[in-house]
Amino acid sequence: MLDSEIIRSDQLCSMVFSLSNLYTFICVYVNGFEEDWANCRSQSDAWPIAFVLAALPFFIRLIQSIKRYVDSGLITHLINVRTVVFPSHSM
Secondary structure (H helix, E strand, C coil): CCHHHHHHHHHHHCCHHHHHHHHHHHHHHHCCCCCCCHHHCCCCCCHHHHHHHHHHHHHHHHHHHHHHHHHHCCHHHHHHHHHHHCHHHCC
16 A cells, blocks of 8 residues: 555545535535525435545545555554544544
């Protein structure tokens, strides 16, 4: 795995907030920026789309860390898995 892939995945993980709001923005745009855009909020039936968009970077980073552990056998990559799975408990 190249260092550029690690940097790219770190950048992707830092864009979680933007990705989680991407669905809402597109939904509001498609509805013409009307005042009643409640069907685009998290209470709507389409909330799984926003959840998947927000979780995708973490999932990619998780797979990447597991792959690096399998390739190298270094425990530091498992520590990185912990920080991806439990981000609030990171150092």
